[in-house]
Amino acid sequence: MPPRGRRPSGGPDTREQILEAARELFAEKGFERTTMRAVAERAGVDPALIAHYFGNKDGLLNEALAMPVDVPLLLSDLDHARPGVDIVRRVLHFWDTSPQLRKRMTGLLRTGLSNEHAAAILRGVLSRNVFATLSQHVAEDQRELRTTLVGSHIAGLLMARYILKVPGLADADPEQIAVAVGPVVQHYLDGPIAQVPRHPARRSG
Amino acid sequence: MPPRGRRPSGGPDTREQILEAARELFAEKGFERTTMRAVAERAGVDPALIAHYFGNKDGLLNEALAMPVDVPLLLSDLDHARPGVDIVRRVLHFWDTSPQLRKRMTGLLRTGLSNEHAAAILRGVLSRNVFATLSQHVAEDQRELRTTLVGSHIAGLLMARYILKVPGLADADPEQIAVAVGPVVQHYLDGPIAQVPRHPARRSG
Numbered sequence: 001m002p003p004r005g006r007r008p009s010g011g012p013d014t015r016e017q018i019l020e021a022a023r024e025l026f027a028e029k030g031f032e033r034t035t036m037r038a039v040a041e042r043a044g045v046d047p048a049l050i051a052h053y054f055g056n057k058d059g060l061l062n063e064a065l066a067m068p069v070d071v072p073l074l075l076s077d078l079d080h081a082r083p084g085v086d087i088v089r090r091v092l093h094f095w096d097t098s099p100q101l102r103k104r105m106t107g108l109l110r111t112g113l114s115n116e117h118a119a120a121i122l123r124g125v126l127s128r129n130v131f132a133t134l135s136q137h138v139a140e141d142q143r144e145l146r147t148t149l150v151g152s153h154i155a156g157l158l159m160a161r162y163i164l165k166v167p168g169l170a171d172a173d174p175e176q177i178a179v180a181v182g183p184v185v186q187h188y189l190d191g192p193i194a195q196v197p198r199h200p201a202r203r204s205g
Numbered sequence: 206m207p208p209r210g211r212r213p214s215g216g217p218d219t220r221e222q223i224l225e226a227a228r229e230l231f232a233e234k235g236f237e238r239t240t241m242r243a244v245a246e247r248a249g250v251d252p253a254l255i256a257h258y259f260g261n262k263d264g265l266l267n268e269a270l271a272m273p274v275d276v277p278l279l280l281s282d283l284d285h286a287r288p289g290v291d292i293v294r295r296v297l298h299f300w301d302t303s304p305q306l307r308k309r310m311t312g313l314l315r316t317g318l319s320n321e322h323a324a325a326i327l328r329g330v331l332s333r334n335v336f337a338t339l340s341q342h343v344a345e346d347q348r349e350l351r352t353t354l355v356g357s358h359i360a361g362l363l364m365a366r367y368i369l370k371v372p373g374l375a376d377a378d379p380e381q382i383a384v385a386v387g388p389v390v391q392h393y394l395d396g397p398i399a400q401v402p403r404h405p406a407r408r409s410g
Contacts, residue, residue: 030233106318112369113315119369126371144373145385148365152374156361160353164317164324166331168349169357179399180350184389194384 027107030114084186092174139190222248232312235319289391297379344395
C-alpha cells in the first residue's frame with residue numbers, strides 16, 4: 001500500500017511529479033521567485049531528490065521547458081511537393097487534438113518571459129528542438145533568417161489561435177489556415193528573399 | 206515640499222504610479238493572485254484611490270494592458286506602393302528605438318497569459334487598437350483572417366527578436382527583416398488567399 005499523506009519518494013513517477021510542480025511554480029511565480037524547497041513541497045518529495053534528479057535549479061528549468069512534442073517526429077516525411085503547407089497542417093492538427101498542450105505551452109511561455117535567464121534557457125530549448133528540425137527543410141542562402149522566420153511565424157499563429165484565442169484565427173477552419181499560411185511558410189523555406197548588404201555597398205562607378 | 210515616505214495621494218502622478226504598480230504585480234503574480242490592496246501598497250496610495258480612478262480590478266487591468274504605442278499614428282500615411290514593407294519597417298524602428306518597450310510588452314504578455322480572464326481583456330485591447338487599425342489596410346475578402354494573420358505574424362516576429370532574442374532575428378539588420386517579411390505582410394494584406402469552403406462543397410456531377 002502506498003504511504004498516506006506525502007506521495008512516495010523515489011518511485012517511478014517522482015521525477016514527473018517534480019517536473020509538474022516545477023512547471024506550475026515557474027509559470028506562476030517566474031524563475032527567480034521559485035525555490036527548490038517550494039518545488040519539493042508542492043511535489044510532496046524531499047528536496048534532496050530534486051538535486052538527485054536534476055542537479056540544480058537550472059537543470060530543473062531545462063527539463064521543465066522541454067517541448068511537449070517530438071518535433072523531428074512531427075515533421076518527418078513531409079510532403080515533398082508542398083512541405084510548407086504540410087508543416088502548418090501537421091502543427092495545427094497536433095494542437096487541435098492535444099487538449100493539454102495549451103496549458104503546457106502557456107506555462108512554458110510565461111516561464112520564459114519571467115526573466116532573462118529563463119528566456120535564455122527557453123531559447124536553447126527552441127534552438128535544439130524546433131529550429132534544428134526546421135533548418136533541415138530550409139534553403140542554403142540566409143538559412144538562419146529563413147528558419148527563424150518560419151518558427152516565429154508559426155509561434156505567433158499558435159499563440160493567437162490557441163492561447164489568446166483571437167477571433168478570426170481561433171475559430172478558423174484549420175485547413176483554411178493551412179492553405180493561407182502554408183504557401184508563406186513555403187516561401188520562407190525556399191522562395192526568393194531579398195538580401196540587404198551587411199555593410200553599405202561600395203559604389204562601382 | 207512633498208511628504209516623506211508614502212508618495213503623495215491624489216497628485217497628478219498618482220494614476221500613473223498605480224498603473225505602474227499594477228503592471229508589475231499583474232506580470233509577477235498574474236491577474237488572479239494580485240489584490241487591489243497589494244497594488245495600493247506597492248504604489249504607496251490609499252486603496253480607495255484605485256477604486257476612484259479605475260473602478261474595480263477589471264478596470265485596472267484594462268488600463269494596465271493598454272498598448273504602449275499609438276498604433277493608428279504609427280501606421281498613418283503608409284507608403285501606398287508598398288504598405289506591407291512600410292508597416293514592418295515602422296514597427297521595427299519603433300521597437301529598436303524604444304528601450305522601455307521590451308519590458309512593458311513582456312509584462313503585458315505575461316499578464317495576458319496568466320489566466321483566461323486576463324487573456325480576454327488583452328484580446329479586447331488588441332482588437333480595439335492593433336486589429337482595428339490593420340484591418341483598414343486589408344482587402345475585403347477574408348478580411349478578419351488577413352488582419353489576424355498580419356497581426357500574429359508581426360507579434361511572433363517581435364517576440365522572437367526583442368523578447369526571446371532568438372539568434373538570426375535578434376541580431377538581424379532591421380532592413381533585412383523588412384525586405385524579407387514586408388512582402389509577406391503585403392501578401393496577407395491584399396494578395397490571393399485560397400478559400401476553403403466552410404461546409405463540404407456539393408458535387409455538381
